[in-house]
Amino acid sequence: MTCGLSNDQLDFIFYLYHHRCFKSERAKRYEAIKRDLSDKLESDLDDVIKSLLSEGYLAKTKKKGVNYYIYIGRSKRVLMMHEYSIRV
Numbered sequence: 001m002t003c004g005l006s007n008d009q010l011d012f013i014f015y016l017y018h019h020r021c022f023k024s025e026r027a028k029r030y031e032a033i034k035r036d037l038s039d040k041l042e043s044d045l046d047d048v049i050k051s052l053l054s055e056g057y058l059a060k061t062k063k064k065g066v067n068y069y070i071y072i073g074r075s076k077r078v079l080m081m082h083e084y085s086i087r088v
Contacts, residue, residue: 003078008043009052014084016058016070024059027067 005013015037021028038045049068052058057075061067079086 003081005055005057005078006043006048008041008048009057010079010082010084011041012037012048012052013057013070013075014079014086016068017075017079017084017086021069022072024061024067024069027061027063027069030066030068033068 012033015033016028019028020026034045041048049058053060057070057078059069059071061069076086
């Protein structure tokens with residue numbers, strides 16, 4: 001990959017983008033993410049989340065459990081670079 005992200009990381013970013021998780025108020029619960037993506041990803045979900053957090057594409061909140069959202073600028077740029085179908 002030109003940006004250094006794996007397909008699983010890109011799919012995770014696209015999943016949160018598709019669900020419009022751009023702010024802490026719109027963050028997605030870990031349990032919901034696990035339910036929806038655990039079968040579709042080849043890598044371990046926790047490893048994908050940890051790597052995206054460290055690279056600055058993902059943020060987390062602690063409301064009732066852990067919730068995740070993406071930083072829209074970087075995430076949108078990387079999805080467009082890899083030709084994901086996104087709304088501009």
